[in-house]
Amino acid sequence: MKIKSFLAIALLVILNISKANAQINLGEKALGALQNGVASFTFSNEDAAKLSKEAVRKMDSTNVVAGPKDGYTLRLNRIFGKHASENGLALNYKVYLTKEVNAFATADGSVRVYSGLMDIMDDNQLLAVIGHEIGHVANEDTKDAMKAALRKAALIDAVSSQSDKVAKLTDSQLGQIGNAMLDSKHSRKQESEADTYSYDFMKKHGYDVNAVESAFNLLASQSGGASADFLSRMMSSHPDPKDRAETAKQRAIADGLYKAYVQKPINNKVVVTKTTTKKTTTKKKKK
Numbered sequence: 001m002k003i004k005s006f007l008a009i010a011l012l013v014i015l016n017i018s019k020a021n022a023q024i025n026l027g028e029k030a031l032g033a034l035q036n037g038v039a040s041f042t043f044s045n046e047d048a049a050k051l052s053k054e055a056v057r058k059m060d061s062t063n064v065v066a067g068p069k070d071g072y073t074l075r076l077n078r079i080f081g082k083h084a085s086e087n088g089l090a091l092n093y094k095v096y097l098t099k100e101v102n103a104f105a106t107a108d109g110s111v112r113v114y115s116g117l118m119d120i121m122d123d124n125q126l127l128a129v130i131g132h133e134i135g136h137v138a139n140e141d142t143k144d145a146m147k148a149a150l151r152k153a154a155l156i157d158a159v160s161s162q163s164d165k166v167a168k169l170t171d172s173q174l175g176q177i178g179n180a181m182l183d184s185k186h187s188r189k190q191e192s193e194a195d196t197y198s199y200d201f202m203k204k205h206g207y208d209v210n211a212v213e214s215a216f217n218l219l220a221s222q223s224g225g226a227s228a229d230f231l232s233r234m235m236s237s238h239p240d241p242k243d244r245a246e247t248a249k250q251r252a253i254a255d256g257l258y259k260a261y262v263q264k265p266i267n268n269k270v271v272v273t274k275t276t277t278k279k280t281t282t283k284k285k286k287k
Contacts, residue, residue: 045107045140045143048107048108048142048143048146048147049107049108049109050108051107051146051150051177052106052107052108052110052142052146052181053106053108053110054169054174055106055149055174055175055177055178055181056106056108056110056112056178057174058171058174058175058178059112059175059178060094060112061171062175063096063097063098064096064097064098065094065095065096065097066094066095066096066097066115069270070095070097070270071267071268071269071270071271072095072097072115072118072268073094073095074270074271075118075123075267075268076093076095076113076118079123079126079127080093080111080126080127080130083130083134083205086134086201087134087138089109089134089137089138090109091105091109091110091111091134091137092109092110092111093110093111093112093113094110094111094112094113095112095113095114095115095118096112096113096114096115097115098114098115098116099115099116099119100114100116101114101116101117101120101219101222102114102116102117103117103129103130103133104133104182105130105133105134105136105137105142106137106142106145106146106181107137107140107142107143107145107146109137111130111133111134113126113130115268117129118266118268119266119268120218120222120266121215121218121266122211122263122264122265122266123264124202124207124208124211124214124261124264125211125214125215125218125263126215127201127202127207127211128198128202128207128211128212128214128215129198129215129219131197131198131199131201131202132194132195132197132198133194134197134201135193135194135195135196135197135198135201136186136190136194138197139190139193139194139197141186141190141193141194144186144190145181145184145186146177146181148180148181148184149177149178149180149181149183149184150177150180152180152183152184191244192244192247195212195244195247195248198212199212199248199251203255203257208261209248209251209252209255209257210248210249210252210257210258210259210260210261211261212245212248212252213245213246213248213249213252213261214245214261214263216241216242216244216245216248217241217242217245218263219241220241220242220245
């Protein structure tokens with residue numbers, strides 16, 4: 001009986017130790033998850049910029065980027081090159097050659113415009129959309145978007161968001177963060193503030209502010225219930241595009257600048273200028 005009792009007690013002790021170990025392991029996992037969650041909320045603007053830069057580098061490598069002599073690049077240089085340093089922000093920009101209607105800006109100041117967007121918008125409309133995206137950077141919304149991307153990436157076992165870990169991220173992990181960053185949606189308030197930034201950007205630089213209303217109406221007509229990332233992000237989950245267009249219109253009216261916008265010709269081709277050379281003839285001297 002004593003032997004049986006001893007064995008029972010020993011078994012009970014072993015089971016309790018096993019349970020304790022299980023609880024400790026579970027606690028460590030929970031603590032790790034909590035630490036990752038805290039990190040995603042507390043990392044700095046510099047950390048967000050660093051991660052964004054690496055994620056965009058990966059996205060650049062997986063997209064077809066227009067070359068320096070491509071018509072799309074030349075057009076973007078012409079209309080946006082002067083704004084590479086805007087409101088204290090150092091911006092870099094490229095064109096992705098794809099039919100997708102899209103554009104985005106990230107915390108490090110990277111602006112990427114898709115050729116599909118350039119195919120449907122004239123210079124002023126394009127500037128209105130880019131101004132909107134710059135607004136998200138200036139208002140630090142892109143930092144929040146990176147936080148959201150890190151939370152989503154954490155679900156697929158991405159590494160910690162701490163800045164000293166950035167260099168250790170694999171290309172696959174950077175790709176996951178990039179995709180999550182593109183999929184993240186800004187709040188209604190953030191979108192409205194970026195709309196305001198876009199209008200102010202257009203007005204400040206002497207562009208036609210009526211292009212803001214026109215750009216929203218154009219995007220609304222393009223969406224047509226489609227679920228494309230950019231159109232969904234810009235339209236379906238935020239204030240009604242017609243309301244946003246109307247807000248821009250009312251601001252233009254209040255400023256005494258309203259006039260129905262007429263889209264200008266769109267040209268994404270390389271413009272070749274012909275040069276003419278005059279032939280010079282030499283007269284023979286009479287003897």
